Amino acid sequence: MNWLASMVGDQLPVLQVIVPLLAAPLCIILRRRSLVLPFAIIVCWAAFGVSVALLREVLEVGAITYELGGWAAPWGIEYRVDALGAFVLLFVSGIGALVLTYAPRSLIDEVPAGRHYLFCTLYLLSLTGLLGIAITGDLFNVFVFLEIAALSSYALIALGGRRQALPAAFQYLVMGTIGATFILIGIGLMYQMTGTLNMVDMADRLPAVEGMRTALVAFGFLTVGIALKMALFPLHVWLPNAYAYAPSAVSAFIAATSTKVSVYILLRFMFSVFGLEFSFEHLGLGRALMPLALAGIFVASTVAIFQRNIKRMLAYSSVAQVGYMVLGISFATATGLTGGIVHLFNHALIKGGLFMAMGCIMLRLHSVDLDEMAGIGRAMPWTMAAWALGGLGLIGVPATAGFISKWYLIQAALEQGSVLVAVLLLLSSLLALVYVWRVVETAFFREPSERAREAREAPLSMLVPTWVLLGATVFFGIYTAYSAGVAEQAAEAVLRGLP
Amino acid sequence: MIESIFDSALGLYNYWVVIFLMMTGFYIVISRGNLIKKVIGLNIFQVSVFLFYITVGKVSGGTAPITAEGFEVYSNPLPSVLILTAIVVGVATTSVALSLVVRIREAYNTIEEDEIYAQDDPR
Numbered sequence: 127m128n129w130l131a132s133m134v135g136d137q138l139p140v141l142q143v144i145v146p147l148l149a150a151p152l153c154i155i156l157r158r159r160s161l162v163l164p165f166a167i168i169v170c171w172a173a174f175g176v177s178v179a180l181l182r183e184v185l186e187v188g189a190i191t192y193e194l195g196g197w198a199a200p201w202g203i204e205y206r207v208d209a210l211g212a213f214v215l216l217f218v219s220g221i222g223a224l225v226l227t228y229a230p231r232s233l234i235d236e237v238p239a240g241r242h243y244l245f246c247t248l249y250l251l252s253l254t255g256l257l258g259i260a261i262t263g264d265l266f267n268v269f270v271f272l273e274i275a276a277l278s279s280y281a282l283i284a285l286g287g288r289r290q291a292l293p294a295a296f297q298y299l300v301m302g303t304i305g306a307t308f309i310l311i312g313i314g315l316m317y318q319m320t321g322t323l324n325m326v327d328m329a330d331r332l333p334a335v336e337g338m339r340t341a342l343v344a345f346g347f348l349t350v351g352i353a354l355k356m357a358l359f360p361l362h363v364w365l366p367n368a369y370a371y372a373p374s375a376v377s378a379f380i381a382a383t384s385t386k387v388s389v390y391i392l393l394r395f396m397f398s399v400f401g402l403e404f405s406f407e408h409l410g411l412g413r414a415l416m417p418l419a420l421a422g423i424f425v426a427s428t429v430a431i432f433q434r435n436i437k438r439m440l441a442y443s444s445v446a447q448v449g450y451m452v453l454g455i456s457f458a459t460a461t462g463l464t465g466g467i468v469h470l471f472n473h474a475l476i477k478g479g480l481f482m483a484m485g486c487i488m489l490r491l492h493s494v495d496l497d498e499m500a501g502i503g504r505a506m507p508w509t510m511a512a513w514a515l516g517g518l519g520l521i522g523v524p525a526t527a528g529f530i531s532k533w534y535l536i537q538a539a540l541e542q543g544s545v546l547v548a549v550l551l552l553l554s555s556l557l558a559l560v561y562v563w564r565v566v567e568t569a570f571f572r573e574p575s576e577r578a579r580e581a582r583e584a585p586l587s588m589l590v591p592t593w594v595l596l597g598a599t600v601f602f603g604i605y606t607a608y609s610a611g612v613a614e615q616a617a618e619a620v621l622r623g624l625p
Numbered sequence: 626m627i628e629s630i631f632d633s634a635l636g637l638y639n640y641w642v643v644i645f646l647m648m649t650g651f652y653i654v655i656s657r658g659n660l661i662k663k664v665i666g667l668n669i670f671q672v673s674v675f676l677f678y679i680t681v682g683k684v685s686g687g688t689a690p691i692t693a694e695g696f697e698v699y700s701n702p703l704p705s706v707l708i709l710t711a712i713v714v715g716v717a718t719t720s721v722a723l724s725l726v727v728r729i730r731e732a733y734n735t736i737e738e739d740e741i742y743a744q745d746d747p748r
Binding site: 266269270273277280281284289290292293295296299300303304307310311314317318 | 651654660663667670671674677678681704707710711714717718721722725726728729732733738741742745
């Protein structure tokens with residue numbers, strides 16, 4: 127048994143990617159709904175298990191490297207897991223598993239039964255792509271995994287029941303492809319200068335050529351491409367419709383993971399590859415990101431207040447939340463980065479949970495319109511209580527996870543002496559309060575609409591995962607060793623640079 | 626002096642072609658409302674990047690990277706291999722895009738962007 131454990135232990139990094147990758151085509155072969163869904167759920171939990179083992183190992187012994195096919199880096203492709211990567215792997219696979227466990231009941235309602243096996247295939251492929259981005263140490267690999275994740279999510283979004291899902295998916299495809307191609311151009315220019323694709327090797331060789339204009343052009347293309355992918359204001363236009371019209375389970379999964387992974391790419395490229403000095407001191411990336419982040423927070427939160435479709439409202443709130451993460455990064459200090467990274471995690475839990483609660487409402491109400499939701503709190507108290515809990519997290523009320531992130535961000539702002547930014551952060555929470563309260567008030571204190579009167583509480587198979595995720599936001603609001611603690615380590619690792 | 630201008634204008638003509646195609650494709654994606662034209666623009670945009678990678682791999686005077694007697698200088702094969710992957714990605718993107726266009730046409734009976742949005746929220 128021991129040799130088996132040690133053998134599996136050595137192969138963990140590649141298993142993380144290859145398990146969901148190989149399982150995806152198997153879903154097409156299995157085909158039968160009753161087989162495919164349990165199989166995909168087991169695969170997702172296995173991926174989660176691997177990421178837990180990886181994080182434990184990384185926290186104990188530091189960064190792990192893995193040479194694919196035994197080809198030594200920098201010639202072969204190298205997988206590289208450090209504290210930041212392991213942290214991202216953990217919550218992406220965890221939320222992926224939880225959302226798929228929740229999905230079956232909601233799928234029956236929203237996706238024709240004949241397409242469920244295709245849904246599972248796409249879902250696993252998307253998960254593969256996202257995990258691959260977080261684990262690889264090879265620049266071109268990042269592009270390939272990015273496209274695997276993106277292409278499968280376009281198709282997943284297009285599975286949405288209403289026809290608006292189709293133009294939304296198309297718009298996402300166009301903008302996502304432009305973003306990915308920009309990243310490809312940036313990687314090409316970097317390769318042209320250094321002749322390597324390995325991140326560690328690249329970080330080594332870049333300083334010699336950093337004065338050249340090619341480096342600046344590469345940096346520009348990468349920044350814009352990544353900003354498109356992570357929906358940084360004002361490049362967020364693809365996001366609201368894509369999240370609003372996708373099937374509920376897809377919204378929950380993509381909203382919780384995909385923009386976060388793009389933020390991870392930003393961290394990787396700007397800190398690990400280009401280096402803090404070049405990106406922030408020489409080029410002033412922080413000065414460029416901060417106004418965009420703040421503008422995103424305020425504009426998107428304000429737009430969210432006026433949305434009638436609550437999934438769309440949550441999507442706009444996601445744009446605002448990306449602003450918080452980028453704001454933390456733009457400080458380029460240990461505290462700021464910790465705030466940004468821990469918000470990746472916290473927001474993934476909160477937004478994943480909120481979209482799952484919306485899935486419960488969609489199941490019973492067949493609508494996510496605010497007017498239809500009037501009085502739904504009486505018919506579906508558990509669902510709406512979970513929603514309200516998530517809403518508190520979005521606002522950043524103490525004892526929720528959202529508070530922890532904002533606490534770090536405000537501290538980082540004060541450390542740098544920018545009281546203005548700290549005040550703006552507090553004010554922005556008021557905007558969140560407005561859009562969260564609008565829903566809570568309508569759901570609990572209005573006379574029930576006709577549909578709401580007939581609605582019943584969501585089934586346990588959906589309620590339990592929703593509560594697990596939103597319960598976790600309270601848990602991580604009080605007990606932060608595994609969120610902020612790991613984020614701090616990740617931030618330090620990022621600031622130290624590679625290797 | 627004249628030689629250096631000549632070099633940057635003609636010696637780098639591959640790059641000029643890349644930039645021209647890149648901007649053309651990008652402009653088509655932004656300016657056209659017809660979804661098929663958008664897909665075409667996206668393709669031109671992607672192809673320009675393929676050309677760029679292949680250009681990067683060319684070593685002047687180098688031959689194909691197959692070891693043979695009498696040849697010392699070889700072109701770098703790696704960018705071509707990378708772009709093979711990117712071409713596959715491009716084909717996949719195009720096929721997903723086109724199948725979305727087909728379904729959009731079924732649902733809206735048009736592939737003009739403004740008409741699609743006008744149908745969903747008539748003002």
